[in-house]
Amino acid sequence: MNRFKEKLYKTFFLGNAFIVVLILAGIFILLIKNSLPAFSKISVGEFLLGPVWNPGGYDESSFGILPIIISTLMVTIGAMLFSVPLGILTAAYIAEVASPREKEIIKPVIEVLAGIPSVVVGFFGIVVLGPWIAQIFNLSNGLNAINGSILLGIMSLPTIISLAEDAITAVPDDYRQASLALGAGKWTTLVRVVIPAALSGITAAVMLGMGRAIGETMTVLMATGNAPAMPKSFLGSVRTMTATVAIELGEVPFNTTHFYVLFAVGLVLFIMTFLVNLASDIILQRYQEVE
């Protein structure tokens, strides 16, 4: 009897854990199911490579997502240009230089930064960063790709810093001592020995930060201006994939081509972030095995 009960408990807990697998599969399946009807009206090629996104066109609607894919990539790359150097330098500072007291200050700072809701970061982009950008570049308003890039960079900083710091801390002390014993300075040791040894962990951190940036919605929705045309420059207005879904899903009637296309955009987004996260996962896994 007891045996049976024990088995029941185990199965019960397994069932709860397995629900996560079902949720992930469910997301994938429902996205596909709700995207498929769109492709009876438009071809996959038109959808992925079409240069015009004009779903509510008066004469003819056009569902090309190339401009919004490029916008997403632009803002993500911009974010990484900002957050990768800053994040790695900060991580190196925390791991290699900071005194215990300094760590006690900077670590909560990063936790607090990670805790700011994205809608608040977007609001900051509108009321503070936007006007600054407008003034510096002499624009009529500062809601553009560069604004979104900086905000997304700020939002991916905590992920990059904390994971990169873990990677740097995990480098065995022998490496440092061997390098110092050979007469290398502390800085040379950091740049030539420690960082290269931590590189796979740092790469995984960057990928994960990138996944965050691609999928972030509210900040870009609020701060990039949302013009649905092909982006021209970092100083122009862009509209990302996430922002497109956020703006339009609330306005379209259910079961129209436009509705299905928005799910297809979600599917593309899901696949993109899935691949980026998987890559980060594989890198981390391999790096843990080496250790």
Next chain:
Amino acid sequence: MTSRGRELAGFTLLRIAALFVLLILVIILGDIIIKGMGAISWGFLTTVPTNGMTEGGILPAIIGTFFVTLITAVLAVPLGIFAAIYLNEYAVKTKMTRLIRLSIRNLAGVPSIVFGLFGVALFVRLFGFGTSLLAAGMTLGLLTLPVIITASEEALKTVPNSYRDGSLALGATKWQAIKTNVLPSAIPGILTGVILGLARAAGETAPILFTGVAFYLPFLPDSVYSQFMALPYHLYIMATQHHAIEQVRPLAYGTALVLIILVFSMNLIAVILRSYFRRKAVR
């Protein structure tokens, strides 16, 4: 440059980077705290928006956020803890365990707007909940699940194996050992993780956009099938969609500050709990 000079320059660069991160946080919070303070009053917290949302308070948004987070907790907390118990106490290294872990990590990386789409397809339409507190709360619950599982598993991991062995040696079954020895000492850590996860859910906007949040509802929700107002969405509306944006800017600042205070006080409670129990454990 001499190697001494290069060393000095290099480490100064690192320090500047860290200070810059600190500066970013100070600027963001400083601006919102300074400009938001003026808008917050007792009336702001306890009245409904009036006059086309150009005056009045944010009570329905506060209440809405509270209820939607409550539903999130009801779904995600038990599910998350049970899943963590399986992973830490029962799971052996099988393909199944790896699949579950892979799913958790990937679920954590799914964009919040995709959870919104999923919520529309599953809860709003397939389950027929409509746009409601229930649909939005459950959508947020799924989003929070990976956070709660991961935190709960960490908490369970900190329980020493001797607790389990001691109980088993006395003839207890595995479940009895978990119930009487493992869970009680893991609860504080689990609680900390749960609060952190819920704080994140309370600040999310994208998943509730199409699953139940409303632009303006001057009364409080009366059932789980009602639509509701929520603080993050209210901030979005006041910052970008209002017809008199400049005029309502102080209200937007006030809303942002209330949201930040809510999220950070939840975080603070979690941190205090953690350090309190840690100190107790050391003794």
